[in-house]
Amino acid sequence: MSLRFDAITKLTDEVEANGSKSSKITAIFGENVFTLKTAREFLSDDAYKSLVGSIKGGKKIDRANAGQIANGLRAWAESKGVTHYTHWFQPLTGTTAEKHDSFFTLKSDGTAIEEFDGAALVQQEPDASSFPNGGLRATFEARGYTAWDPSSPAFIIEIGTGRTLCIPTIFVSYTGESLDYKAPLLKALEALNKHAVDVAHYFDKNVNKVTATLGWEQEYFIIDEALANARPDLVQSGRTVFGAAPAKGQQLEDHYFGSIPERVYAFMRDYETEAYKLGIPLRTRHNEVAPAQFECAPIFEEVNIAVDHNTLLMDVMSRVAKRHKLRVLLHEKPFAGINGSGKHNNWSMATDTGVNLLAPGKTPKTNLMFLTFFVNTIKAVHDYADILRASIASAPNDHRLGANEAPPAIISVFVGQYLFKVLEEVESRVGHNFDEQDEAILKLDLHRSIPELLLDNTDRNRTSPFAFTGNKFEFRAVGSTANCANPMTILNTIMAETLKTFKKDVDALIEKGEKKEVAVMQTIQRYIVESKKVLFEGDGYSEEWHNEAEKRGLPNLKTTPVALDAMVTPKAKKLFLDNNIYTHSELEARHEIELEKYLKKVQIEARVMGDLAINHIIPAGVKYLTQLASNIENLKSVGVPETTYRSQLAILTEVSEHINVVYENVNAMVEARKVANNIADMRERAIAYCDDIKGKYFDVIRYHVDKLEHLVDDEEWTLPKYREMLFLR
Numbered sequence: 001m002s003l004r005f006d007a008i009t010k011l012t013d014e015v016e017a018n019g020s021k022s023s024k025i026t027a028i029f030g031e032n033v034f035t036l037k038t039a040r041e042f043l044s045d046d047a048y049k050s051l052v053g054s055i056k057g058g059k060k061i062d063r064a065n066a067g068q069i070a071n072g073l074r075a076w077a078e079s080k081g082v083t084h085y086t087h088w089f090q091p092l093t094g095t096t097a098e099k100h101d102s103f104f105t106l107k108s109d110g111t112a113i114e115e116f117d118g119a120a121l122v123q124q125e126p127d128a129s130s131f132p133n134g135g136l137r138a139t140f141e142a143r144g145y146t147a148w149d150p151s152s153p154a155f156i157i158e159i160g161t162g163r164t165l166c167i168p169t170i171f172v173s174y175t176g177e178s179l180d181y182k183a184p185l186l187k188a189l190e191a192l193n194k195h196a197v198d199v200a201h202y203f204d205k206n207v208n209k210v211t212a213t214l215g216w217e218q219e220y221f222i223i224d225e226a227l228a229n230a231r232p233d234l235v236q237s238g239r240t241v242f243g244a245a246p247a248k249g250q251q252l253e254d255h256y257f258g259s260i261p262e263r264v265y266a267f268m269r270d271y272e273t274e275a276y277k278l279g280i281p282l283r284t285r286h287n288e289v290a291p292a293q294f295e296c297a298p299i300f301e302e303v304n305i306a307v308d309h310n311t312l313l314m315d316v317m318s319r320v321a322k323r324h325k326l327r328v329l330l331h332e333k334p335f336a337g338i339n340g341s342g343k344h345n346n347w348s349m350a351t352d353t354g355v356n357l358l359a360p361g362k363t364p365k366t367n368l369m370f371l372t373f374f375v376n377t378i379k380a381v382h383d384y385a386d387i388l389r390a391s392i393a394s395a396p397n398d399h400r401l402g403a404n405e406a407p408p409a410i411i412s413v414f415v416g417q418y419l420f421k422v423l424e425e426v427e428s429r430v431g432h433n434f435d436e437q438d439e440a441i442l443k444l445d446l447h448r449s450i451p452e453l454l455l456d457n458t459d460r461n462r463t464s465p466f467a468f469t470g471n472k473f474e475f476r477a478v479g480s481t482a483n484c485a486n487p488m489t490i491l492n493t494i495m496a497e498t499l500k501t502f503k504k505d506v507d508a509l510i511e512k513g514e515k516k517e518v519a520v521m522q523t524i525q526r527y528i529v530e531s532k533k534v535l536f537e538g539d540g541y542s543e544e545w546h547n548e549a550e551k552r553g554l555p556n557l558k559t560t561p562v563a564l565d566a567m568v569t570p571k572a573k574k575l576f577l578d579n580n581i582y583t584h585s586e587l588e589a590r591h592e593i594e595l596e597k598y599l600k601k602v603q604i605e606a607r608v609m610g611d612l613a614i615n616h617i618i619p620a621g622v623k624y625l626t627q628l629a630s631n632i633e634n635l636k637s638v639g640v641p642e643t644t645y646r647s648q649l650a651i652l653t654e655v656s657e658h659i660n661v662v663y664e665n666v667n668a669m670v671e672a673r674k675v676a677n678n679i680a681d682m683r684e685r686a687i688a689y690c691d692d693i694k695g696k697y698f699d700v701i702r703y704h705v706d707k708l709e710h711l712v713d714d715e716e717w718t719l720p721k722y723r724e725m726l727f728l729r
Contacts, residue, residue: 002718007226011728025276032080032156033279034073042072054150058190061150066118073154074103074116077165080156085116087124087146088166090181090483092132092593096311097171099126100164121167122148131171132593133179144179146171149186152308155278159319168308177586181485182304184581188489189303191496191579196349196373199499200357202506202520203369209352212492214306215472217297218313219288219341219480221329222264224729227720228327232616233608237601238331238396238481241609241698242617244706245337246723249291256289261729263324264294271313271320272296278316280309290338291726300346303492307485310343314481326729332479333399335722336702340400341480345487348472349373349495359471368520371426372502375524375531377473378413380498381466382531384490384575385411386555386566388466389477391490393563393594395601397479401558407465407477409563410549410556412536414464420537426521427528463540493581502527560598561686567591595686599676602689606669609701612719613666617705620716621659627713628652655711658704665704669697 036055039048047068053059061069077085086098101124103114124146131144152168171180178184189212196210228234233241260268268285275282281299288295298309314330321328333340349357355366357373381388389411392401401409415423465477478487502523509519533552538545549556557563566572568591576582582590628648635645642649676688709717 003230004227004718004720004724007224007230007720008724008728010226011224023273028273029276029281030279032158032277034076034154035279038076039069039072042076044068044072047072051150058151061122063118063122066122068118070116070118070121073121073165073167074114077156077163078103078114080163082156082163082165084162085120085165085167087126087148087169089126089146089169089171090311090485091171091179092181092590094481094483094597096315097126097131098164098166099124124169126171131179132596133173133177133589144171144173149182149304151186151304153279155312157278158274177583177589181483181489182307184586185304185307185485185489185492187581188492188496188579191581192349192492192499195496195499195503196357198503199372199376200351200369202372202516203366204351204353204355206353207351207355210357211350211352212303212488213300213348213350213472214303214484214488215298215300215346216306216310216484217284217295217342217344217346218310219293219295219343220317221290221292221334221341222267222294222321222326222729223292223329223725225322225325225327227725227728228329230718230720231725233605233612234327234329234334236608237605238329239334239399239605240336240722240725241605242612242702242705242709242719243336243722244709246721246726248723248727250289250338253289255287255291255293258287260285260287260294263326263729267321267324267326268294268296270323271317274316274320275309275313278309278312280313282313288339288341290335292729293339293341300348303347303484303488307483307488310484330481332394332396332481335726337722338726342400342476343478343480343482343484345475345478345484345491346469346472347475347488347491356471358468358473368517371422371524372520373499374419374468375423375527376498376502377495378415378534379502379527379531380491380494381411381413382534383498384494384571385534386557386563386569387494387572387575388487388490389555389557390563390566391487392475392477392479392482393557393560393598394479394482395560395598395605396481397477398558398560400479401477407463408540408546408556409558410540410546410554411465411477411534412540412549412554413473413534414467414537415535416468417537419468420535423528423532423535426525427532429521429525464536465540489581493575493579496579497575559690561595561683561690564591564594564598565683567594592682595682599682599686599689602694603673605698606673606689606693609698610666610670613662613701613705616718617708618659618663620712620718621655621708623716624712625652625655625659628655651711655708658708658711661704662701662708665697665701669693669701672696 036052039051043051047065050061050065051069054061083104084100084102086100088096088098091097103116104112105115106112126144126146146169149168149170154165154167156163157166170178170183170186172183173179192212193210197207200207200210231240233239272282272285281301282296283299284295284297286295287293298306300306301309317328330341332342351357357370358377360370361367389409401407465475467474467476475487475491478484505523506519509522510516514522534554536545546556557566568587573584573587576587577584628651632645632648632652672693676685676693679685679688709721
């Protein structure tokens with residue numbers, strides 16, 4: 001029996017796994033997190049104040065207090081059965097990393113003790129040579145450091161019966177270059193804070209801090225584990241490289257928001273419980289559009305915490321799924337012909353005075369502040385659209401962007417009909433001669449132009465990569481496997497740069513004698529004029545928009561190797577260097593890392609296609625050909641007229657032709673890979689994999705394999721089919 005039929009048999013006999021017992025979320029929320037409330041119980045006054053000062057004010061923790069905090073952390077962790085700790089970090093592999101050490105040690109006299117000192121809390125030295133570094137470090141230069149990030153609380157991860165204390169950290173090389181996603185993100189958040197506070201002071205001098213907030217929406221597929229294990233392409237690449245469309249896909253749209261299947265529901269409850277213990281504030285769960293596709297989303301959090309929580313949740317989901325004999329597929333496009341998965345990043349900014357800077361206010365003054373940050377966001381996206389596009393570029397996301405469920409690769413901004421009219425109204429006042437300047441500005445009461453229920457009246461545009469949805473912008477183009485830190489680093493950096501320029505422009509007008517409100521409004525008007533070509537309210541999937549975008553001069557970077565070029569332009573280098581996010585060498589390194597990651601993923605998919613074609617598809621086809629040929633020969637031998645078995649002859653010919661095309665193209669693809677592997681330049685090699693391998697062979701091979709799936713005897717087909725993976729649970 002093949003793995004496919006064995007999996008189906010086991011699925012039929014499968015006993016549903018039970019989810020966790022019901023309990024109030026508030027009773028377990030954050031129980032495995034070293035929150036400030038918990039810290040108050042385990043730390044001295046000085047240590048507690050030092051920790052609070054670091055978290056809220058960014059103050060450095062001295063070594064003495066670090067030692068006290070470490071002791072408190074150990075005491076708390078041991079009270080929960082923890083024996084090991086780790087520095088938990090996010091290297092440029094796209095996954096998390098950890099090296100576990102025990103609290104156990106021996107004194108010089110051989111006495112066994114439990115110990116965790118300040119030095120171990122603050123810094124660890126994992127081997128950096130095996131992590132992606134883009135040429136920043138030679139293989140023999142292995143030293144790298146993880147450094148504690150106090151702004152993200154420590155937590156305890158439970159794996160089976162084991163528990164480990166995890167300390168969120170940044171990861172840098174021996175010479176100080178960033179080797180992770182978190183360090184640049186923290187720098188970008190600080191840059192945004194500085195320049196957003198400066199601009200906010202035009203309206204409210206009491207603002208001392210501006211925090212970027214993030215609410216992500218995680219989409220994913222769930223299929224049976226045994227069926228997944230019977231698909232080598234899912235195991236190796238995370239997606240199905242072959243698979244004929246089932247008779248029923250998502251065309252009836254009956255899965256969206258439908259009743260959650262019982263086995264999946266048990267899994268959801270289980271992973272949600274684990275998430276709540278870790279302080280991840282999940283709020284929403286539902287069926288997505290495609291069969292076997294689901295989504296979860298949390299309450300908004302500060303960006304750094306939100307990024308850590310999303311990265312952690314992806315790991316939790318994958319582990320918990322195994323308890324239920326399920327497999328979580330986080331790939332952006334695991335199945336062809338149905339919707340892929342994204343991770344919409346809902347982003348906004350909030351002041352320490354309690355104001356959402358992207359929410360319209362109740363007075364002309366507060367609306368002028370809203371309009372300032374709103375227009376600056378549009379300007380930032382306009383000026384740095386190519387860099388923003390590069391932030392979500394990856395091999396998996398290339399399969400999704402531009403398809404009918406995802407925004408196109410063209411970066412545009414949707415603001416809704418009401419705000420679009422407001423921007424037109426403001427723009428129309430360009431050159432207006434204010435005789436009574438302050439009064440004239442204050443008469444621009446935007447509140448009357450914007451409905452009270454803006455959140456509902458501003459419709460959502462599913463085809464827009466960057467859409468305003470009432471009190472936040474939704475960056476819809478982010479892929480489901482992505483670490484949110486990368487697009488958030490870019491978005492917060494370009495926003496910081498734009499606000500910095502805005503303040504210079506406004507101050508220059510004030511120095512010329514303009515009143516503050518007039519200077520602000522005139523700058524806003526100019527920014528609207530300069531960036532309005534990025535505004536688009538229509539269907540981003542349409543051919544008309546692609547033509548219009550080209551006329552407007554908007555970049556349409558369809559593939560990752562080309563899109564990544566934006567990261568190393570003089571404009572990008574200046575942007576990141578001026579804001580202290582990346583040095584030139586760090587940018588060049590990340591460019592190379594992303595290119596290498598791309599070509600390796602395409603290379604893996606190409607190898608998987610070749611393996612499946614030669615070892616699964618062609619043998620099944622040949623076996624069926626043998627059966628057909630035998631049947632035809634038997635009919636001939638008894639003198640049956642050829643006209644009565646012409647269908648068998650036609651099928652035999654068709655199957656044989658498809659097999660030949662698959663075999664020839666697989667061999668040609670192998671030769672193309674050999675040529676590409678000899679290209680020294682990383683960018684040119686990535687482009688070769690994109691154009692000469694993926695672009696030339698993937699669709700052709702798949703087309704003929706999928707045709708064979710429809711023709712070959714179902715009993716001979718070894719790979720689980722779409723109808724089984726998507727609908728059997």
